Amino acid sequence: MKISLFTMGYMRLPLEQAFHDAARFGYDGIEIWGGRPHAYAPDLKAGGLAELKALSEKYDMPIVGYTPETNAYPYNMMIGSEAMRRDSLDYIKLSMDMGKAMGAGFTLISAAHAGYETSRTEYWPRLIQNLRELAAHAEAIEHDLVLEALTQYESNVVTNCNDLVAALDEVNSPRLVGMCDICPPFCNREPVMTYQKKLGDRLRHYHLIDSDGHSDTHMMPGDGQMPLRQLFREIEASPYCGYCTIELVTAYINEPSLYASLAIERVNALLED
Numbered sequence: 001m002k003i004s005l006f007t008m009g010y011m012r013l014p015l016e017q018a019f020h021d022a023a024r025f026g027y028d029g030i031e032i033w034g035g036r037p038h039a040y041a042p043d044l045k046a047g048g049l050a051e052l053k054a055l056s057e058k059y060d061m062p063i064v065g066y067t068p069e070t071n072a073y074p075y076n077m078m079i080g081s082e083a084m085r086r087d088s089l090d091y092i093k094l095s096m097d098m099g100k101a102m103g104a105g106f107t108l109i110s111a112a113h114a115g116y117e118t119s120r121t122e123y124w125p126r127l128i129q130n131l132r133e134l135a136a137h138a139e140a141i142e143h144d145l146v147l148e149a150l151t152q153y154e155s156n157v158v159t160n161c162n163d164l165v166a167a168l169d170e171v172n173s174p175r176l177v178g179m180c181d182i183c184p185p186f187c188n189r190e191p192v193m194t195y196q197k198k199l200g201d202r203l204r205h206y207h208l209i210d211s212d213g214h215s216d217t218h219m220m221p222g223d224g225q226m227p228l229r230q231l232f233r234e235i236e237a238s239p240y241c242g243y244c245t246i247e248l249v250t251a252y253i254n255e256p257s258l259y260a261s262l263a264i265e266r267v268n269a270l271l272e273d
Helices: 015-025 041-058 082-102 120-141 161-171 183-187 194-202 228-237 256-272
Strands: 002-006 029-034 063-068 106-110 144-148 176-181 203-208 243-246
Touching: 002 015, 002 063, 002 256, 015 029, 015 041, 015 256, 029 041, 029 082, 029 243, 041 063, 041 082, 063 082, 063 243, 082 106, 082 120, 106 203, 120 144, 120 161, 120 176, 144 161, 144 203, 161 176, 161 194, 176 183, 176 194, 194 203, 228 256, 243 256
Parallel strands: 002 029, 002 243, 029 063, 063 106, 106 144, 144 176, 176 203, 203 243
Antiparallel strands: none
16 A cells, blocks of 8 residues: 655645655655645746645655645635636636646545535536536646545535546546545445445545544544554455555644654554554
8 A cells, every 4th residue: 555645734834844754754655735835726836836846856755646725715616606616616727737737646626515505406517517627627638637525524515425426427537536535434334445346447546544433523543433454454455556645634733743653653553464
């Protein structure tokens, strides 16, 4: 299993610290969070891209993927006016351009909450319209766009494997693929490996984390309720051969280096058992 580090937890430190830690702790790659102050797409276009690529080269650390913020702060393609939708899509397209330019294997997005008063008959056509436009751009620039299912606590649009498969099938683009953050299926009481079986070769990425089973909290591996040792065995026995990012986020921003070290130590220990 190839393990990558997620940079979101380093938002209060220079981005170089994340690259430095990924190299010294033995990570195989790095997944770039697309928020300020590190790698916000407009900032990258304005000149920050060269520094990012230099860090990847300096630390010999491949950029596995680029994950811009698409969950309502301030961009959410699933809610609001046509102008808001257009702004969100333009931002995602720019993010894809920057992901391609930085050498990332993919750009990762999710469908955020469509609003409590919005019915499925309203938000699903909007989702497909959005994804078709984004997939066309992905095809034009020859770059993979990865769609992530969120927990039911974060969204009401794509929250399980069937939603994800339905969206991919309806858009039907070779550049639009899926991934599995293992928290949503665990919260849904849905087998994690269902994603592997239903997506097949359209499964492009994993986010590894632990979960309490009743919230969207992303916990340190080993601190939650998931049978991670057994799950990791299943993933390793599957045809999947891509990267798995340990997705530590805001709960660990006070000591990102210490927690990044602890996380990969625990994951490696589970893999070795």
